[in-house]
Amino acid sequence: MNELEFLDDRLCVTSAHSHDGVRHCAARLISSGACCPNCGRSCHRRHSFATRRLKDFSGLHQVFRLNIQVPKWFCDNSKCPRSIFTERLPWAISHSRRTLRTERVLSTLMLAMSAKEAERVATVLGFRISHDTLLRVLRRVPVPSPCAEVIGIDDFAFKKGHRYGTIICDATTHRPIDLLRTREADMLKDWLVNLEKRPVRASVDRFPAYQEALLDQDIVVVSDRFHLVDNLWRCLNSICQRILPSRIPVNPKGAVSYGLKPQHPTGPENETKRPLVERVQSMHRQGMSLNAIAQMLSLNWRTVKKYSDPAYEPSPPKRQRPHLIDRFMPHVRECVRNRLTLQETDAHLRQLGYRGSFGAVRHRSRDARREALPEPQVFISRKDVCRLLWQWPATRPDDTIDVSYLLVRYGDLAVPFCFIQGFREAIRERDAEHLLSLITNPQVTSHPGLKRFVGRLKQNIEVILAACRFEESNGYVEGNVNRLKMLKRLMYGRGNFDLLRIRVLCRNPEPSCVK
Numbered sequence: 001m002n003e004l005e006f007l008d009d010r011l012c013v014t015s016a017h018s019h020d021g022v023r024h025c026a027a028r029l030i031s032s033g034a035c036c037p038n039c040g041r042s043c044h045r046r047h048s049f050a051t052r053r054l055k056d057f058s059g060l061h062q063v064f065r066l067n068i069q070v071p072k073w074f075c076d077n078s079k080c081p082r083s084i085f086t087e088r089l090p091w092a093i094s095h096s097r098r099t100l101r102t103e104r105v106l107s108t109l110m111l112a113m114s115a116k117e118a119e120r121v122a123t124v125l126g127f128r129i130s131h132d133t134l135l136r137v138l139r140r141v142p143v144p145s146p147c148a149e150v151i152g153i154d155d156f157a158f159k160k161g162h163r164y165g166t167i168i169c170d171a172t173t174h175r176p177i178d179l180l181r182t183r184e185a186d187m188l189k190d191w192l193v194n195l196e197k198r199p200v201r202a203s204v205d206r207f208p209a210y211q212e213a214l215l216d217q218d219i220v221v222v223s224d225r226f227h228l229v230d231n232l233w234r235c236l237n238s239i240c241q242r243i244l245p246s247r248i249p250v251n252p253k254g255a256v257s258y259g260l261k262p263q264h265p266t267g268p269e270n271e272t273k274r275p276l277v278e279r280v281q282s283m284h285r286q287g288m289s290l291n292a293i294a295q296m297l298s299l300n301w302r303t304v305k306k307y308s309d310p311a312y313e314p315s316p317p318k319r320q321r322p323h324l325i326d327r328f329m330p331h332v333r334e335c336v337r338n339r340l341t342l343q344e345t346d347a348h349l350r351q352l353g354y355r356g357s358f359g360a361v362r363h364r365s366r367d368a369r370r371e372a373l374p375e376p377q378v379f380i381s382r383k384d385v386c387r388l389l390w391q392w393p394a395t396r397p398d399d400t401i402d403v404s405y406l407l408v409r410y411g412d413l414a415v416p417f418c419f420i421q422g423f424r425e426a427i428r429e430r431d432a433e434h435l436l437s438l439i440t441n442p443q444v445t446s447h448p449g450l451k452r453f454v455g456r457l458k459q460n461i462e463v464i465l466a467a468c469r470f471e472e473s474n475g476y477v478e479g480n481v482n483r484l485k486m487l488k489r490l491m492y493g494r495g496n497f498d499l500l501r502i503r504v505l506c507r508n509p510e511p512s513c514v515k
Helices: 100-112 115-125 131-139 185-193 208-216 225-243 269-285 290-297 301-307 326-337 342-351 358-372 382-391 403-409 411-429 432-439 451-459 461-469 475-490 497-505
Strands: 011-019 022-029 046-057 063-074 084-086 150-159 163-170 176-180 201-204 220-223 247-250 378-381
Touching: 046 100, 100 115, 100 131, 100 497, 115 131, 131 497, 150 475, 163 185, 163 475, 176 185, 176 497, 185 208, 201 208, 208 220, 220 225, 220 461, 225 382, 225 411, 225 451, 225 461, 247 382, 247 403, 269 290, 269 301, 290 301, 326 342, 326 358, 342 358, 378 382, 382 403, 382 411, 403 411, 411 432, 411 461, 432 451, 432 461, 451 461, 475 497
Parallel strands: 022 063, 150 201, 201 220
Antiparallel strands: 011 022, 046 063, 063 084, 150 163, 163 176, 247 378
């Protein structure tokens, strides 16, 4: 059986041996003629033989080192500048010592990892190759030609805040088709001009340079709906920062502040503990485990075990022992109302005949000060108000505050609130007419918080309305940008643009495409 029949059935093995896990084979190519690589004429006059030394990685995960005698032929075409040529091997790279299959394995390694890591893996597989050679292999991977009817365009950062590039993706396959060095309109125009077939539509964010380049080439531009809604959310935040304070007081009778812990009752200890004990015993009778009850009520399981006993009764409250300061409490409250210091209060009580300790004066003054405090005001943060206005009419179980309370208290929120809800509904329902009526509404255009936002929408009104007429979006482009960031980190930020472009555009190169 021919050991190299998986490469070429014309190879005849003359000798073979193994050394250090590598298979060394000597073979001869049996051929009756070949075509000249210059003129393409079929030639049959043999001149001599040439030896080609190749490395191959077989499908059996074994490395072959091949010494192949390849015939050389005379070219009988008098007009051809090449008189003698060596027969080309279709499964080997010209002027190289690697087969196409080996080139594909190395290219796949380079597309999946960094050059140093690919060098280590290749060494384990039996290829002793430097990372510089692997970079040259990667640069030989052919980049597919861009051709798409609908495309998506977005920018990415080489260095955030300083240098940006452009990624272009196919809306049908969701795969990147090209990378540009900058995000300037001129470079995108040149790219569109050099295409054999221009796209019909393109989905972009609201970056003006992309829209300018696409509209200049008569391409329908579709604004990305995610960026529209995101800009709307930022507009709502800016309006709330202008109108609302950082903390909004809420009516305690009908509202609960977010994140505010419920105040513990101030009654006797046994009276506050009894409802909790009854609840634990009721849940335990229903068959719930001690751990489940403890997790639900945020108690220790030992406490739950103690409360679940039907014979358990809360201990009676400890009776407060009488103290010398008890008969001076009216004077203590009067000193607190007059805002006297503890030393002044203690001196005043001792003039009245008090002979107790200073610590008792301090503790009773603290209690009197707490009694004199007003009922704590409940507040809601500006961030929660923005969330409440944005998610209306969806509410949480603890959202007992009504949006109408905020709109009545802060009248300037009424117009932005109606505009935001209508804008989101128009985008969700793809209603272009409703969206146009909202943007051209005089109350909206005259509102100081919406004037700038609506003005920018009017500048590219056709692009905005196209977001309702077509289904294209930039979600898949954002995913490819995330993949590009991963590849940049994989290259440790030291790769050139040409290497980054090949890594992004090429995933699984076919061996027949490698030249």
